[in-house]
Amino acid sequence: MTKESEHPREIALESRETLGARLYSPSAARNREPIRDVFSKTMPHIGKILEIGGGTGEHGVHLAEGLPETIWHTGDPDPASRASITAWIAEAKLHNLVGPHAIDVTAAAWGVEEEAPFQGIVSLNMIHIAPFEAAKGLFAGAGRLLASGGKLFLYGPFSRDGVHTAPSNEAFDASLKARDTSWGVRDLERDIAPLAQKNALTRVEIVEMPANNLSVVFCKN
Numbered sequence: 001m002t003k004e005s006e007h008p009r010e011i012a013l014e015s016r017e018t019l020g021a022r023l024y025s026p027s028a029a030r031n032r033e034p035i036r037d038v039f040s041k042t043m044p045h046i047g048k049i050l051e052i053g054g055g056t057g058e059h060g061v062h063l064a065e066g067l068p069e070t071i072w073h074t075g076d077p078d079p080a081s082r083a084s085i086t087a088w089i090a091e092a093k094l095h096n097l098v099g100p101h102a103i104d105v106t107a108a109a110w111g112v113e114e115e116a117p118f119q120g121i122v123s124l125n126m127i128h129i130a131p132f133e134a135a136k137g138l139f140a141g142a143g144r145l146l147a148s149g150g151k152l153f154l155y156g157p158f159s160r161d162g163v164h165t166a167p168s169n170e171a172f173d174a175s176l177k178a179r180d181t182s183w184g185v186r187d188l189e190r191d192i193a194p195l196a197q198k199n200a201l202t203r204v205e206i207v208e209m210p211a212n213n214l215s216v217v218f219c220k221n
């Protein structure tokens with residue numbers, strides 16, 4: 001195995017091991033079980049699910065494996081991430097995992113419109129490591145592509161009504177902004193709630209996760 005951090009560009013704030021094209025994320029290894037647990041309790045078990053910012057591909061494989069009656073579409077705008085997702089899909093040999101699509105949520109069209117409506121859209125650890133336009137694009141796309149009653153699942157750190165939920169999240173927010181002033185921990189009430197309202201999504205679940213993260217679920221009206 002080699003270290004991805006030997007490569008000049010890091011999009012994931014962590015050092016990832018590689019095996020061929022397959023990337024291994026230490027954080028995905030830690031959080032994939034708690035995420036799958038909450039995901040399976042809050043999200044549809046049947047129909048099409050669209051994963052945004054699939055990264056290494058490990059979450060997509062793990063979640064699609066646990067939900068065999070879904071058709072799991074995954075994507076990422078980053079070519080190295082898509083190569084890793086392709087390699088993980090080949091390794092997993094899952095009949096219900098499709099992609100990766102080159103989806104950038106800030107684009108007006110995502111290239112998967114012909115597959116819509118989706119019963120679920122999922123974005124793990126993306127909107128704080130991208131400009132706020134990505135959060136806007138994600139909610140706009142969820143408004144366009146989710147079925148009525150479909151769910152949007154977000155996972156990551158969030159502040160609540162202007163207050164960080166833990167000192168570690170405050171420090172993480174500062175480190176994100178030091179890397180890129182357009183990145184940062186998003187606020188559920190001040191940043192995200194207006195996007196949900198604008199795109200006909202109602203927040204239905206907030207679940208506290210390990211390491212001061214949240215799973216947040218919205219339902220398309």
Ligand SMILES: C[S@@+](CC[C@H](N)C(=O)[O-])C[C@H]1O[C@@H](n2cnc3c(N)ncnc32)[C@H](O)[C@@H]1O
Nearest residue numbers: 012053054055078104105106124125126130134
């Ligand atoms: C920190 S990684 C998280 C990967 C994976 N979801 C996880 O939790 O391990 C963030 C991912 O979001 C993707 N991303 C960044 N900007 C995006 C955008 N505008 N649209 C879609 N995905 C984006 C990146 O390419 C990257 O793979």
